[in-house]
Amino acid sequence: xxxxxxxxxxxxxxxxxxxxxxxxxATGRAAVQIATQFSDAPIAYILSAVAAVxxxxxxxxxxxxxxxxxxxxxxAIIIELIGVVGIGAFSYTTPExxxxxxxxxxxxxxxxxxxxxxxxxxxxxxxxxxGTR
Numbered sequence: 706x707x708x709x710x711x712x713x714x715x716x717x718x719x720x721x722x723x724x725x726x727x728x729x730x731a732t733g734r735a736a737v738q739i740a741t742q743f744s745d746a747p748i749a750y751i752l753s754a755v756a757a758v759x760x761x762x763x764x765x766x767x768x769x770x771x772x773x774x775x776x777x778x779x780x781a782i783i784i785e786l787i788g789v790v791g792i793g794a795f796s797y798t799t800p801e802x803x804x805x806x807x808x809x810x811x812x813x814x815x816x817x818x819x820x821x822x823x824x825x826x827x828x829x830x831x832x833x834x835x836g837t838r
Contacts, residue, residue, distance in 0.1 A: 711834035786824035
């Protein structure tokens, strides 16, 4: 097994920075949406908060870079990928539940589809730095 800290070196630093940015933006957006418009779209805003928690977990786990945190990062990023694909599809099939955009609605369209690409890059980076290919 490779050094667990490999996740935070080289391109991993950029990945952590992007995850951190998404953690901050998703947390801020969810907080504002829940505090000011919760009754307008409770499902969408709760899902925004869930996305924020997952981005925070992935950010901290990638930055911590221990054997255990790699496992936490892997689980968080897999949940993130399932979430963005599932909620992305759900937001097209039931648009009435998403009157306002969330991080994952429409596959992250409002964020330049970065939410769709980010977990793929995260999983590829974890695999590349795992020492087992």
